[in-house]
Amino acid sequence: MPLPKAELHLHVEGTLEPELAFELAARNGVKLPYADTDELREAYRFQDLQSFLNLYYELMAVLRTEQDFEDLANAYLARAAAQGVRHAEIFFDPQAHLSRGVEMGTVVEGLWRALGRSEEGHGISTRLILCFLRDESAESAMETLQAARPYLDRITGVGLDSAEVGHPPVKFREVYEAAAALGLRRVAHAGEEGPPQYITEALDVLGVERVDHGLRCMEDPELVARLVRERIPLTLCPLSNVRLRTVDTLADHPLPAMLDAGLLCTVNSDDPAYFGGYAGDNFDAVQRTLGLTEERLRELARNSFLAAFLDDDEERRQRYLAEVEAYTFP
Numbered sequence: 001m002p003l004p005k006a007e008l009h010l011h012v013e014g015t016l017e018p019e020l021a022f023e024l025a026a027r028n029g030v031k032l033p034y035a036d037t038d039e040l041r042e043a044y045r046f047q048d049l050q051s052f053l054n055l056y057y058e059l060m061a062v063l064r065t066e067q068d069f070e071d072l073a074n075a076y077l078a079r080a081a082a083q084g085v086r087h088a089e090i091f092f093d094p095q096a097h098l099s100r101g102v103e104m105g106t107v108v109e110g111l112w113r114a115l116g117r118s119e120e121g122h123g124i125s126t127r128l129i130l131c132f133l134r135d136e137s138a139e140s141a142m143e144t145l146q147a148a149r150p151y152l153d154r155i156t157g158v159g160l161d162s163a164e165v166g167h168p169p170v171k172f173r174e175v176y177e178a179a180a181a182l183g184l185r186r187v188a189h190a191g192e193e194g195p196p197q198y199i200t201e202a203l204d205v206l207g208v209e210r211v212d213h214g215l216r217c218m219e220d221p222e223l224v225a226r227l228v229r230e231r232i233p234l235t236l237c238p239l240s241n242v243r244l245r246t247v248d249t250l251a252d253h254p255l256p257a258m259l260d261a262g263l264l265c266t267v268n269s270d271d272p273a274y275f276g277g278y279a280g281d282n283f284d285a286v287q288r289t290l291g292l293t294e295e296r297l298r299e300l301a302r303n304s305f306l307a308a309f310l311d312d313d314e315e316r317r318q319r320y321l322a323e324v325e326a327y328t329f330p
């Protein structure tokens, strides 16, 4: 039995495996520029962020109907359950769909068809987080938030993703203020490829409660001290960092130093179909390569539930935490 954990940094579009991409392409009459799943899997061996993003957006063309989004989410939930995920807070990128003529309702209701039955089907409780693409305009983000208003009973929070450098958090001040006024929780990618100041800005200007990635905080000791003092969770994605060359190799990952510094770190998979593994694979990789002790792994699992948006269900959080404490490593 794998260690129970929450996954807090997961882009549902990044869970599209080559087999499902071809299945959905056939169902929707979309022609993919790849002969078969082997050739597509080869394309998944991209070398940098831009080639990843090109492929990521290209493949989204196969996602058209509610059924497609339901199948995508169910495929993720099944894999996550097998790796010990008990609670998943799932990002989605509506702008990447709206721009292709797929409506907000199709995306949200399709995902919800899977998420609403996830507890019975997969034993995973879920939350849904709407992400803005930071390389799109602030106006587009605001329009996206407005388009989501009929579906806010399905959406827990907002996030900020895609290419970071040159798109500082401050650009999205107004849309985050509007999201807060609607009662939405706030997170943002910051300090992955962007500088530590982006993390500070995400906290001070956007009011985020969690920082996605955030590993470049290690360049700024005062920021580290603040993150420790304020117990701000960081959602790290080690295998993603290696594939996108944020770190040279997994052995160079700052996770052990971050834990030693007292940071509230969690381990997540980001875009698992593209980056070589799901949540449990990330745990296995850091255990193997970084030599994390069982107590460190248990701390990471505990942190994931402490950092989860379960404030409306504390009883459940306590139950998950008890599962972590009771866990015996094989």
Ligand SMILES: [Zn+2]
Pocket: 009, 011, 161, 189, 212, 270, 271
């Ligand atoms: Zn991400």
